[in-house]
Structures are given as C-alpha cells and as structure tokens.
Amino acid sequence: MPFSLPHLSWTEVKRDLVASVVVFLVALPLCMGIAVASGAPPAAGIITGIVGGLVVGCLAGSPLQVSGPAAGLTVIVWELIHEHGMERLAIVIMLAGIIQIKWAWLQLGQWFRAVSPSVIHGMLAGIGVLIFASQFHVMIDDTPKGSGLDNLLTLPSAVWKGLVADDATPMNHHLAARIGVLTITGLVAWNLMARGPLLALPAVLVGVSIATGTTLVLGLDINHVKVRDDLLSVIHLPTSAQFAHMLDTSMLAEALALAAIASVETLLSATAVDQLHRGPRTRYNRELFAQGVGNVLCGLLGALPVTGVIVRSAANVQAGARTRASTVCHGLWLLLFVAFLPFILRSIPTASLGAVLVFTGYKLVNPQAIRDLARHGRDEVLIYMGTLVTIVTTNLLTGVLVGIGLTVAKLIYTTQNLNSYYAHDRDGRFALHLEGVATFVSLPKLASSLEMIPPHADVVIRTESLVHIDHACLNLLENWRTLHETTGGHVSIDWDQLRQQSDHRSPTAGRREPARDQAA
Template sequence: MKRTDKAGLSAYSNDLLASVVVFLVALPLCMGVAIASGAPPAVGLITGIVGGLIVGILQGAPLQVSGPAAGLTVIVYELIQRHGLPALAITVLAAGMIQAVAAMLRGGRWFRAVPPTVIHGMLAGIGLLIFASQMHVMVDDKPKGSGLQNLMTVPLAIWKGIIPNEDTPHQEAAAIGLITIITVLLWTKFAGRLRIVPGPLVGVLVATVVSNLFHFPIAYVSVPSNLVASMTFPTMSTLHLLAEPATWGAAFGLAVVASAETLLCAGAVDRMHTGPRTNYNRELFAQGVGNMICGVLGGLPMTGVIVRSSANVQAGARTRVSAFFHGAWILLVVVALPQVLRLVPVSSLAGILVYTGLKLVNVKMFKELYQYGKSEAAIYAVTLVAIVTTDLLKGVLIGFTLAIAKLLYRMSRLEIRIEDHALERRTVVHLRGAATFFRLADIAESLDTIPTDRELHIQFNELAHLDHATLEFLATWEKQHSSKGGSVVIDWDALERHYHAQRVPSKSPIVSLGGLGATSTRSG
C-alpha cells in the first residue's frame, strides 16, 4: 500500500511540475494565436483556461493539452473579418454542439484508422514548423507569412542573432534563447536525482534571472489587465444566428477541422508515452463541451495541440492532472500575478519551443520506417513536406491518400504463372499476390490461352487475398471449360485459407467446401 501511495504522490508531483512548464509554454501561445486570428489576446487566454479546467477533467486523452490552435487561425481570421467576434462566438458554440453529437454517435473512433506512418510524418512536419517559426521569435523577430517562408528565412534569423545591431536587440534575445536551450540540455544530462524538476522549467528560470539581472532590452511576456472585460457573451441579437443555415455550415467546417486536429494529435501523443491510451469518443465529446463553453464566453475555438501536449509529455506528466493545473495557473497568474509573468522573456519561451520542435523531427523514425520499405519512408517524407508547404489538414490528407493508394496497389498486385505440360495434357496455373476484381481481366486473358483439352490445376496457396468476384469468375469459367471437354482441379485447402466457406452461396456452382478433400475434380 505504501508503494502505491508513494507512486501516486510521485505521479502527482510530476504532474504539478509539468503543468508549470506547459503553462509557461501555453500562455504566450494562447495570446499569439489570438493575435494571429485577428482577436484580442485575452480571447485566446479564455480558451486556454477552459481547455485546462474543463476539458482537462473530461478528456479522453489524459496527457493531451487543449487550447487555441495555430491550425485554425486562417479559418477564425476569415470568420472574424466577415462577421465579427460575436458571430464567431455563436459559430464556436454550434461547432461544439456538432462535436458532442458526433461523439455520441461514436464518430471519434474513425480517426484511429490513420496509418502510423502518416502520424509520424505529421509530428515531424509540425516539429519543423515549430522550429522554423520560433527561431524568429527567439531573436525577438516576427514569424513570416507561412511555414515555408519561416523555414527558408531561418538563416536570416541566425544571422540577426549573431551580428550586433544597434537598432534592435536581436543578439541579446538570441543569447537568452540559447541559454535556455543549453540549460535544458545540461539539466537533462547531469541533473541526476534532481531530474524530477523539468528541464524546460529550469531553463526558463535561469533565462529569466539572467535577462532581468542584466536588464536586457528584449521582449517580455505581456498579460492583459482585465480578462472578464474581454469576454463576449451571447445576446438575443446574436443567438438568432443559430437559425441561419450559413452559421451551421461554417460551424460544420470548423468542427471537422478542429476534430481532425484534436484526434490526430491524440494519436500522436499516444506514441510519445506508455501510459493510458486515448478514448477517442470521450476526447471528441470533451472538445465539444469545451467549444460550447468557449462559445458562451466569447473565446477562440479549441483543439488538442501538439506543442503543449509534447511539452507536457517531455516534462514528465503522468495523468490528466497536469492539463487541469496548467489551466489553473493561467487563470491564477492572469488574475492575481500578472506582474510576475511580465518578468519572463519571450525569447526564452521560444527557445523551449525550438528545442521541442527539433525533438519532434525524429530522424531515427525515418530510418526505422525505411527498413519496412521505401514506400513507408516515402509516405512519411511526403506528409512532412506537404504539411510544411500547405497546412496541417491538407498535409495529413495527402499522406492518408498515399497510404490508401499504396494499399490499393498491393491489393492489385497479382502474379500469374502458367506451366503447360502438353504431353500430359495438363496445365498448372499459379496465382501469387491478391486475386481481386482489379485483376479479373488479366486472369481471364491468361485462362483463355489454355487449350480446351487440358486438365487445369489452379494453385491458390501463394495468394495473400482472394475476393468473391474472383471466385464467381472462376466458377463461371470452370463451367465453360468443362463444356468444351476440359476439367478443373482446385486446391480447396489453399482456397479455404483465403476465403471463408460460409461466404460461398449454397447455390453456387463451386459447391460447399465442407465435405471436400484436398482437391476436387469435376469434368464435363
């Protein structure tokens, strides 16, 4: 019992420490996503708080962290520009309702069908995007217009961080970012028993002390003074939007994108730890509840987010307690201690994200996938590139499409080998691969070349798959061959291994397999 209690206390202490790290990462991201979406920073903080205090309790992915997501900024920006913040709140409310209903209909489980290769490519792509954007923030510069632009201008950011400039403090900001990363690396390697304290937290503390001790003229975290004043509650003039089809159309699109990002992120987080697996329907329901509350409070839409989630796992979180408390810390600091948070340099937080992004770009994973075949590595690489050059959802869809194309290609691969023994008037047809309707034409053309006076043996033992269309075709072809004086011998044992006997109709000319031996010969 004592062991259990100690283990429980250890888990909770890890969760509390991890929650501080996630909080420090989440706070600037909540405000940054809001600004990128064309909304006040406080609106993003509302979503971050709800994502912790509400979704953190209900979620089906224990180590996932929810909040405003960069992947939704384009959609949200367009909604705000066209209809304003009040209309956005109603749309988010409706999107949450759609997600909750979809969860009740068990729609979340379909996202488990995404191949691991695509998810690993997604993680690497997101990691590369995080690294590229935060390299600019780490030198107190602004990220560029797109992920590809951020990546191409990383050398420029490095140049700004190295070469002194009297007008801008890029060099000092870069130094603070580097101090953060070096501290994390040294702490991870040499902390020993003190490793219970997360390296990212130590890195931010050291960087904060240094930057304030030397009074570096760099950017520090900015916190709004009044959170409640930033809330946009529904009114009778905005609630009528729920009766308009256009609102539900926009809400449906928002719900689909938000759900996809959340559940794909949950699948990715599952691959980062060995703890409890995701309950996809529960996670989708929790997101629906969270978005309904965000809609009522006037917050941004939320999703499960990979940056905060990966930081949560890497900081040592064990349970959902970490996600809950990260929301509590945001609320506490924004309401009671905004002056403390204003001491933290932005470049230090960016350094944590640069470190996190590079860890997500796992080169070893590409090598492991390559061992399973060039196609697996290709799908991984294409998914990564597509995410960087387009966006998260499009990149995943491209990778998923390639995975389906690969499956169809494998299902259509069939080798037909014919051995003709003219003196014995016997022909053996070997089928290897997948005998499906995709290759019926090839099977027909091959069988049509066999002389009518031959005893035909069809070998199925090298088949990986056999479908009903092929069975029906062979039954029909057998009748035609028999009517011309030939005979057919089929290896029913091999056939039975690839196709269940009960699926063959009782009236089929192939007859039941139940009483047959190793082979069955029927001649005309």
C-alpha cells in the same frame, strides 16, 4: 457521463498535488508560447489550459491525460486567425467541439486511432518544420512571414539579424536572439544534468526562468509578453452575428478538419499515456466527448482549441499522479496564477517563448522516426515524406489528406498484388499458377490471365501460393470454368483450398467437387 474521485489516501493526495504543480509549471510557458505562435494573445492559451484542466479534466476518459493548447494545431489555428480573425475562429472551434460530441455519441472514438504511423509521423514532422521556421523569427523579435515556405526561405536573413547588431533596424534582434539561445541552452543543459529530486523541476521552466532573470538584470530592451491584469477582459462571447456564420459551409469544412486533427492527436496521445502507467485504461468515446465539451467552451470564451497533449501528460505520469485530481488542480493553479500574479508573466521575454517553440519544433521532426519507418519498407518513408513536404508547401489539412491518399494507394497496390504464370504440370496439363492476393481490385488482371488459356485445353489452376481470394474473384473463376467447359475444355481447381483462403464461401461451396476436379 458522471464524474467522481475514488477514495484516496493522504499519500496519494500528496502525489497528485505535487504532480499538478509540476504539470502547471510545464503548461504555463507552453500555453503562452503556443498562443504567440498561433498569432493569438498569450492569455488565450492560458484560458485554454484552464478549460483543459478544470472542465476536460473532470470529464476525460483518460484520467491522467492533460489537455490544453497543442503545438500540433498551431499551424492550422494561425491560418484560421490570419484568414478570419479571432472572432470567426471562435465559431470554428465551437463547431469542432459539437462535431466531436456527435462523433462520441456515434461511438467513433476508436476509429481515430486507425491512422497510419507514417502519416502521423509525417504530420508531426511537417508541423515541427513549420513551428521551427516561424518561431525562429519570434526568437529574434521579428515577425513571422506569410507562409511556411516564406518562413523557411527567410531563415538565412533571420540568422544574420540574430548574429549582427544592425543599427539600421529599430529592434535589437541580436539581443533577443541571445536570450533565445540562452533559453535553449538552459533547457538542454537541465535535461542533461538534472538528477534526483531536481528532475521534478521542468526544463522548460528552468530555461525560461534563466532567460527572464538575465533580461531583468541586464535591462535588455527587447519584447516582453503582453498580459492584461484582468483575465476577463480577454474573454469575448460570440455575438448573434457571429453565430450566423455557423451555417457557412466553408466554416463547417474548417471545423470538420479541426475536429478530425484534434481528435487524432488527442486519442493517439491517450494511447501513449496508457503505455506509461498501470492505472485505468482510456475510454475513447468519453475522452472524445470531454474534448468536444472543452472546445465548445473554448469557442465561447474566445480561447484556442483544446486537445490532449503528450508532453504535459507524460510529465503528469512521471511526477507520480494517480487520478484525474492532478489534471484538475493544474487548471486551478493556472487560474490563480493569472488572476493574482500577471505581472510575473509580463516580465517574460517573447524571445524566450519563441525559443521554447523552436526547440519543440526540432523535437517534433524526430529523425529516428524515419529510421523506424524504413525498417517496414521504402513505401512507408515515401508516405512520411509526402505528408511532410505537402504540409510545408501547402497547409496542414492538405498534407494529412495527401498522406491518407498515399496510404490508400499503397493498400490498393497491395491488395491487387496478384501474380500469375503458366507452366505444364507433370501430367502434361496446362497449368495456371496464382500467387499473392486476389480481390475485386485484381479482377482485370485475373480475367486477362484466364482469357489467355486456349479453348478446349485441359487446365489445372494451382492456388497453393494464393494468400487470400475474395468472393468477386471466386465468382469470376466459377463463371469462367462454366464457360470453358462448354467449349469442350476441362478445369481442375481445389475448391476446398480456395474456401480456406477466403472469408466467403465460393459459389460451389454447397457441393463437393468430383474427384476428377481436384487439383493434382
């Protein structure tokens, strides 16, 4: 997949450079915050951001989409690190990348967009709840608990620690909590008050900068980000023993789940980015290939998985980016910053990064999505709630599978929505009225309705209110008509109308029914 930059004017080059700086300022605190939330070293998130810019940015099928570590994968990555450690996580990420490359080769990119909005919103809300609950503990310099439910159930005690100076504990939880609240206050205030050129300065950066400056001026004794001077020291290439785990079926299953969720998040983000600009549209299979290459490299480097991220991508478009040069340069700025200014990162309080993720989790829940889904029926809200609750009480993969299962159940219910009732027409004939949708799923219901018709009856089957009928039901009607007429009965059906309601031709499509067999 060749890569080339179009011919750019100096004005366009300046726009891309300015946009890349804006995206860099947005990405830097998020890369570290997501790494901390995932239970990984902050530098691991930054390495993923660098790969997302320099590698994925060059290959991407969505030129203005920015890739890096995503909040949407925080929960599943935390679970993988908790169960297997960073070493085996690297193998899972590599396998996920290989799977994505294979999917791109099979031209499956478009299919990852075929997920119900109810499941997507439910997944994001479930992730938001889990991020909020776990990062609230980080925001007070405490340790997240073992599960999402534990984090939720211990929120009251975390609030108490944040409000009260307790001499019985070795950590200054109340001081960290105030820095966290200050971060969120600065972030929200900047979003509300920034005007004109100031809008180019990211609110996340403003909030973290205010909190960091306050911590340094007051000399507060709270936790700070731990980043080594040598970025290469964080990189641990997998050993031959680790590569042996690539044949472990449990690892393959986890890689498949990670690849699927990362691909859905990436390609839905790319679709959203397409709606924000008028430039080239996304080439989904190329984007999927780029993400796969990025994840193989992230696995090799011991970083976090990479996905397309809508927050950074939207900032990129709003800052005036025109080409992929902006995305690539943002990765370069991340690399240079970590290489030459790591001491600045070490001055950032961990509570401030936790607060950024608390605010991110709150935004992901998005109550407006429930109101939007409710306009399409209560079943959409039930799918949303089922996905959300299952993710919070079990895990991300189970929650998504439950959401998809509920969607399939709704589809099955809809496709078997066949209603039937009996009446007598104006000629005194026995009439069976069929309404709704008749598919193979409806065969038992249709067969029961036909069996209730008395032998020898002169019957007309009315299908004016039938929306659709498939070949299986057409076949059943034909076989039943043949059987009924052998007993001396008579059947009238408008076969021409049935053919218009089906994608398949009926068994009698090759001949026209006699006039006596046309429904009155």
